Amino acid sequence: MIRTLSSQKVYSGDDISVKLDKFKLNSKLIIKEIVEHSPSVGIIPIIDNTHTLFVTQYRHAARKLMLEIPAGKIEGKETPVQAALREMHEEIGYTGKLTPLLQWYLAPGYDTELMYVFVATHLKKINKNGNLDNDENIRVRRMTLTSAINKCINGEIQDCKTIAAVLAYSNTKL
Amino acid sequence: MIRTLSSQKVYSGDDISVKLDKFKLNSKLIIKEIVEHSPSVGIIPIIDNTHTLFVTQYRHAARKLMLEIPAGKIEGKETPVQAALREMHEEIGYTGKLTPLLQWYLAPGYDTELMYVFVATHLKKINKNGNLDNDENIRVRRMTLTSAINKCINGEIQDCKTIAAVLAYSNTKL
Numbered sequence: 001m002i003r004t005l006s007s008q009k010v011y012s013g014d015d016i017s018v019k020l021d022k023f024k025l026n027s028k029l030i031i032k033e034i035v036e037h038s039p040s041v042g043i044i045p046i047i048d049n050t051h052t053l054f055v056t057q058y059r060h061a062a063r064k065l066m067l068e069i070p071a072g073k074i075e076g077k078e079t080p081v082q083a084a085l086r087e088m089h090e091e092i093g094y095t096g097k098l099t100p101l102l103q104w105y106l107a108p109g110y111d112t113e114l115m116y117v118f119v120a121t122h123l124k125k126i127n128k129n130g131n132l133d134n135d136e137n138i139r140v141r142r143m144t145l146t147s148a149i150n151k152c153i154n155g156e157i158q159d160c161k162t163i164a165a166v167l168a169y170s171n172t173k174l
Numbered sequence: 175m176i177r178t179l180s181s182q183k184v185y186s187g188d189d190i191s192v193k194l195d196k197f198k199l200n201s202k203l204i205i206k207e208i209v210e211h212s213p214s215v216g217i218i219p220i221i222d223n224t225h226t227l228f229v230t231q232y233r234h235a236a237r238k239l240m241l242e243i244p245a246g247k248i249e250g251k252e253t254p255v256q257a258a259l260r261e262m263h264e265e266i267g268y269t270g271k272l273t274p275l276l277q278w279y280l281a282p283g284y285d286t287e288l289m290y291v292f293v294a295t296h297l298k299k300i301n302k303n304g305n306l307d308n309d310e311n312i313r314v315r316r317m318t319l320t321s322a323i324n325k326c327i328n329g330e331i332q333d334c335k336t337i338a339a340v341l342a343y344s345n346t347k348l
Contacts, residue, residue, distance in 0.1 A: 002232065011185035011192055013207045015284060018185055018192060025232055025311055032234045033187045035209055037284070058176065058199055059282040060206045066282055102327075104334040107280045107287065108233040108240055110189060110211070115334070137199055153276075153345050160278040160289070164334050167341035171327050 005029075015073070037113040041084040042071040042161050044101070044169050045094060045120045052148050053092050054162070056139045067141065067151065068159045069166070071115070080116035088120060092140050093127050096120040102168055106161060117165050145170065179203075189247070211287040215258040216245040216335050218275070218343050219268060219294045226322050227266050228336070230313045241315065241325065242333045243340070245289070254290035262294060266314050267301050270294040276342055280335060291339050319344065 004023045010033075011018040017036045022029065045053040052069075059066045070091040074083040081098055088094050098118040106113050143151075149170055150156075152163040178197045184207075185192040191210045196203065219227040226243075233240045244265040248257040255272055262268050272292040280287050317325075323344050324330075326337040 002234070002237070010187065013184065013192065013194075015207050016192065016209060018187065018190065020187075021234060023234065030234075033189050034235050035190060035285075037281075059279070060176070060195060060197065060204075061208050061284055061286045062279050062282045062288070063176070066279070068282075071283075102329055102332075102337070104332045104337060105233070105236050105240070106334050107211075107285065108236045108242075108333055109245075110235055111209075111281065111285070112235045113281065114236070149345065153342050155276055158276075158278045159282055160280050160334050160338050163276070163278060163342055164338035167345060168327050168337055171323065171341060171344075 033110060035107075035111040035113075037111060038073040038075075039080070039114045039116065040071060040073040041080050041087060042069050042115050042117045042165055043084050043088055043098070043120050044069055044118070044165050045088065045092060045096065045123055046145075047123055047142070051142055051144055052166075053094070054141045054143065054148065055091050056141055058137050062158070066159055067157050068162045071161065073113075074116075081118070084116070084118045084120070089126060091138050093125060094120070094123045095126050096123040101165070101172065104161075104164065115161060117161075117168075119169055207284060209281075209285040209287075211285060212247040212249075213254070213288045213290065214245060214247040215254050215261060216243050216289050216291045216339055217258050217262055217272070217294050218243055218292070218339050219262065219266060219270065219297055220319075221297055221316070225316055225318055226340075227268070228315045228317065228322065229265050230315055232311055236332070240333055241331050242336045245335065247287075248290075255292070258290070258292045258294070263300060265312050267299060268294070268297045269300050270297040275339070275346065278335075278338065289335060291335075291342075293343060 006022040008020045072087040101117045180196045182194045246261040275291045277290045
């Protein structure tokens with residue numbers, strides 16, 4: 001396997017840090033810039049087997065409002081399930097039964113973020129919007145699964161994880 | 175819309191930079207850490223309407239070999255189509271006819287990278303591996319589309335863009 005020869009932290013911030021790793025790959029010396037980000041969770045909430053809940057929020061990196069599945073990073077010592085329940089509470093005001101669907105890297109070329117994706121069923125309303133993160137400005141949108149799938153393939157949804165999650169769910173028999 | 179009050183570059187590297195943007199959202203002052211990364215392309219190469227070509231490479235951010243669609247960032251003044259043709263040449267040794275499929279953000283919560291996704295058909299072999307990036311160590315894998323779809327939903331593929339691309343393609347009639 002790969003042995004890291006050196007690792008130099010070049011930026012350290014609130015949500016991300018950046019390091020320069022030096023390692024050998026097939027006897028070739030490589031220096032690689034890596035963004036370090038906590039692992040995260042994404043949730044596909046399913047209501048009555050026919051509907052789902054998405055959220056709309058302003059995304060400053062894209063400079064637009066985006067329609068996405070509920071998601072967020074794993075905080076402190078949370079397990080992925082605990083983080084998913086917290087995000088559901090905060091973003092859509094529901095709790096439910098979580099079933100793991102998949103896990104994936106969002107940008108494995110340079111970013112460590114690994115996302116655990118769950119399907120949430122048996123949804124129960126608890127309250128709307130608990131402790132939202134500082135920059136979250138979230139509106140919940142309910143729609144049919146058919147409509148959600150259409151939005152993934154017609155270009156209306158421009159968030160990669162949402163497209164992967166909805167289409168993987170619709171191709172999987174849970 | 176959102177007016178950025180200030181923007182401070184806090185890290186500037188070869189492939190990414192990081193800035194701290196200050197802006198007002200609903201009269202709330204927000205400071206947001208943003209990773210700036212070039213836009214990029216991803217390609218789903220289709221052979222005989224039944225097969226596709228993936229690449230396997232070591233991804234240091236994930237510390238493992240990963241199976242992905244051919245992809246890479248847009249360089250200099252390239253158009254997305256030019257970048258996609260170059261990446262196909264470099265990574266799989268083919269040229270072909272490109273049809274836009276979708277475009278999406280990989281991690282819109284904090285990263286500017288926008289990926290243009292194409293389907294490549296009428297493939298013609300040109301040569302294997304042109305000028306690979308420094309850290310690319312790529313092996314081409316040919317498989318049936320059915321097998322590719324299965325790998326996306328059974329967990330074998332852990333790359334979000336690959337799952338989104340393959341499943342969006344299989345749900346779309348081009």
